[in-house]
Amino acid sequence: MTSTDLPPPIEELEIRLLLEAVFQHSGYDFRQYALASLRRRIRAQMGSERVRTVSGLQEKVLHDGACLQRFLLGLTVTETAMFRDPEFFLAFRTKVVPQLRTYPFVRIWHAGCASGEEVYSMAILLAEEGLLDRCRIYATDVNPCALQQAREGIFPLAAMQDYTTNYIQAGGKVSFSEYYTARYEHAIFRPGLKESVVFAQHNLVTDSSFNEFHMIVCRNVMIYFDKPLQARVHRLFLDSLTRFGFLGLGSKESLTFSACEGCYEPVDRRAKLYRRVQ
Amino acid sequence: MRFAIVVVGASLGGLEAMETLLAGLPEQFALPVAVVLHRPSQESDLAELLQRHCVLPVGEPEDKMGIEAGRVYLAPAGYHLLVEAGSFALSTDPPVCHARPSIDVLFESAADAYRDRVVGVALTGASQDGARGLATIKGRGGFAIVQDPAQAQSPVLPEAVLAATAVDRVLPIAEVAPLLAGLSQLTVR
Numbered sequence: 001m002t003s004t005d006l007p008p009p010i011e012e013l014e015i016r017l018l019l020e021a022v023f024q025h026s027g028y029d030f031r032q033y034a035l036a037s038l039r040r041r042i043r044a045q046m047g048s049e050r051v052r053t054v055s056g057l058q059e060k061v062l063h064d065g066a067c068l069q070r071f072l073l074g075l076t077v078t079e080t081a082m083f084r085d086p087e088f089f090l091a092f093r094t095k096v097v098p099q100l101r102t103y104p105f106v107r108i109w110h111a112g113c114a115s116g117e118e119v120y121s122m123a124i125l126l127a128e129e130g131l132l133d134r135c136r137i138y139a140t141d142v143n144p145c146a147l148q149q150a151r152e153g154i155f156p157l158a159a160m161q162d163y164t165t166n167y168i169q170a171g172g173k174v175s176f177s178e179y180y181t182a183r184y185e186h187a188i189f190r191p192g193l194k195e196s197v198v199f200a201q202h203n204l205v206t207d208s209s210f211n212e213f214h215m216i217v218c219r220n221v222m223i224y225f226d227k228p229l230q231a232r233v234h235r236l237f238l239d240s241l242t243r244f245g246f247l248g249l250g251s252k253e254s255l256t257f258s259a260c261e262g263c264y265e266p267v268d269r270r271a272k273l274y275r276r277v278q
Numbered sequence: 279m280r281f282a283i284v285v286v287g288a289s290l291g292g293l294e295a296m297e298t299l300l301a302g303l304p305e306q307f308a309l310p311v312a313v314v315l316h317r318p319s320q321e322s323d324l325a326e327l328l329q330r331h332c333v334l335p336v337g338e339p340e341d342k343m344g345i346e347a348g349r350v351y352l353a354p355a356g357y358h359l360l361v362e363a364g365s366f367a368l369s370t371d372p373p374v375c376h377a378r379p380s381i382d383v384l385f386e387s388a389a390d391a392y393r394d395r396v397v398g399v400a401l402t403g404a405s406q407d408g409a410r411g412l413a414t415i416k417g418r419g420g421f422a423i424v425q426d427p428a429q430a431q432s433p434v435l436p437e438a439v440l441a442a443t444a445v446d447r448v449l450p451i452a453e454v455a456p457l458l459a460g461l462s463q464l465t466v467r
Binding site for chain 1: 338365367369
């Protein structure tokens with residue numbers, strides 16, 4: 001299936017120019033982001049910045065530093081939840097943790113951790129399995145606001161009911177409320193959970209590998225990348241994984257369309273958990 | 279071929295309406311069909327339910343999956359389903375009209391990717407989600423079909439569509455699939 005043979009509409013051309021301008025001006029590279037979702041976000045930004053055209057947005061982004069910051073934050077924000085897709089965490093608990101136990105020290109990379117909910121989920125799970133003190137979790141994201149939220153470990157109290165359900169379905173062993181203190185509308189998670197976590201800014205598009213890990217988790221981040229960029233990030237992950245290390249993706253992501261597929265064997269197909277074999 | 283893709287959206291009452299529509303699609307249907315049904319965020323066997331009523335394969339696409347004619351693709355729970363030229367894309371951006379998957383998101387992305395070669399179908403629904411998207415499809419030169427509001431379980435979406443744009447057909451649900459079969463065979467642009 002191909003689109004028509006007409007020349008690309010003006011908006012698409014303007015988007016390419018905008019992304020090139022942002023890259024040269026700021027170093028943030030969105031040129032290989034998936035077009036459909038990128039386009040929606042750019043249009044939303046045009047609305048909130050009150051400009052009529054993508055070119056108008058480009059003018060503002062280049063000449064107004066605060067607008068540039070809003071633009072960068074808007075394009076890099078992603079959503080997450082605690083024990084999101086519980087079957088992933090259950091499969092991690094039952095199939096991956098027993099393997100991780102065999103290592104004296106475990107390094108885990110949460111790539112694209114957003115505001116941190118899944119990082120705390122993993123810390124809770126590892127604590128329950130008696131493994132957390134042997135683990136170092138590296139939680140990285142390109143968005144500094146999200147990263148700061150992750151560092152604080154304070155989440156909306158209103159979300160805790162759904163999170164409790166997820167936690168139970170993920171094999172949670174105690175009362176979920178033991179892990180946080182409720183204050184006004186906030187749930188403040190136990191600071192002890194953070195002791196094994198290092199938070200750092202990292203850009204999957206432009207930065208390189210920085211360590212070797214026993215497990216890499218990157219869930220619902222790469223859906224925003226186009227196929228060639230996904231391939232490049234998969235190579236980065238392969239470079240960052242020990243042999244027999246594990247990779248965890250989002251529930252509707254896959255290795256099937258990536259050249260790296262042959263380097264992994266599935267550990268749990270439904271949960272999108274894989275193990276490096278080459 | 280005049281058209282490249284069919285996109286369908288429904289919410290309240292949509293399961294039954296979709297089953298009727300899918301049951302009417304012939305075995306050699308020449309277009310891909312992408313569907314958004316508003317659904318709870320964690321439930322997962324909707325594709326199997328719909329498959330029982332359809333001779334075409336029904337499944338939930340993964341990110342970057344290719345779009346093939348003669349297949350029905352159902353937006354997965356908790357994700358927006360978008361269309362790019364030749365492949366699907368997913369997003370976890372915030373809900374639109376409280377919906378994720380959102381009908382507007384699918385419809386607008388199809389109109390962006392395929393311009394005037396989109397057939398958009400809006401069925402029974404309890405919110406406005408889909409009205410704007412179908413208006414966009416029509417505005418780009420695509421074909422717009424809406425279920426007759428008098429017969430829809432919830433007329434809110436069909437009526438919102440009719441208020442938003444001039445559609446090509448207002449039909450009882452049983453007539454939608456035969457029309458799609460006819461449109462899928464058109465070659466003249």
